[in-house]
């Protein structure tokens with residue numbers, strides 16, 4: 006919904022009810038307060054280790070995996086990650102700066118600083134962002150966009166300094182080093198038996214390229230982003246607008262294989278993959294104004310809203326997983342979806358439906374069912390996300406990217422309704 010329409014709608018409600026009762030945003034303030042305190046506590050505990058908090062260590066129940074994957078244990082046992090030592094269970098899981106999730110903790114601190122204006126939060130954001138400087142020289146993953154845009158990208162927005170553009174452009178050069186002209190995509194992974202794997206998640210790395218073009222004046226980075234988005238639009242989506250997780254290409258650009266890696270089956274709709282897709286195409290429309298990207302985002306968003314069957318709008322880890330009490334949720338997918346839908350609510354005439362759905366997600370995530378109490382959850386903000394169920398990894402745990410996109414969504418929400426933390 007266009008901002009002007011929100012204002013007109015709000016005025017109409019006031020006129021009809023004859024009162025100007027203030028909307029209750031306690032849940033927003035509560036979310037920000039809890040997040041800020043959890044993030045600061047974590048920053049203090051991590052101290053000078055040079056590590057980044059990623060999630061918590063969790064085990065898995067083999068029979069539950071069999072039921073969720075609808076396969077016998079023998080068919081997936083070799084893919085399972087090693088179980089954590091019993092004394093590690095439930096403890097904070099740390100990662101190095103080369104982990105794909107390294108940008109999210111500094112990014113969350115940046116959002117907490119943006120909300121509160123607190124200098125201690127800003128100092129922590131700067132400290133953890135600076136740890137990622139070596140990542141701008143790294144070439145072995147496509148996740149450079151996540152890593153550098155969420156950390157340095159937010160730093161540039163909130164505490165600009167003249168060394169940051171260089172970091173972003175150098176990282177973009179390295180990301181473009183993974184681009185194959187013939188195939189028309191950026192290579193995602195360097196492991197596995199695929200010839201040239203591209204995962205839907207890679208749509209999230211394109212924002213860094215758009216940013217590099219604006220900072221450098223060189224259109225090449227944005228061109229690569231557009232070609233990648235176009236190729237992905239052609240091959241990753243099924244007729245029902247759900248997406249494959251992995252599409253691998255032959256050297257001549259034909260498709261080698263379409264598969265899953267983290268979803269229930271090759272043909273299933275892995276929840277976070279759907280969220281990466283809608284966020285990615287909404288961002289491409291924001292950056293290019295190309296209506297084809299908006300149309301794609303709209304179709305994915307409508308599919309998500311019709312396929313997510315849970316009452317609180319927080320999806321199960323895969324839309325095609327058997328639904329029961331034991332089916333793990335993925336709060337991270339919900340948070341990413343909320344970000345995308347809030348942005349889209351300003352892009353289309355009937356954006357109210359996206360705004361309302363995103364608000365519903367945010368209220369669910371801000372409830373005690375998902376928002377951790379202060380001093381719990383090993384310092385993470387949200388509970389109940391799923392990293393990779395087929396690998397027995399990070400099932401029903403906090404994840405630093407769920408926290409990051411929750412805060413980003415809160416920021417987008419507050420901008421749309423026109424409130425600031427100071428007024429709450």
Ligand code: GLY
Nearest residue numbers: 105206267277392
């Ligand atoms: N990009 C990896 C994931 O979504 O789990």
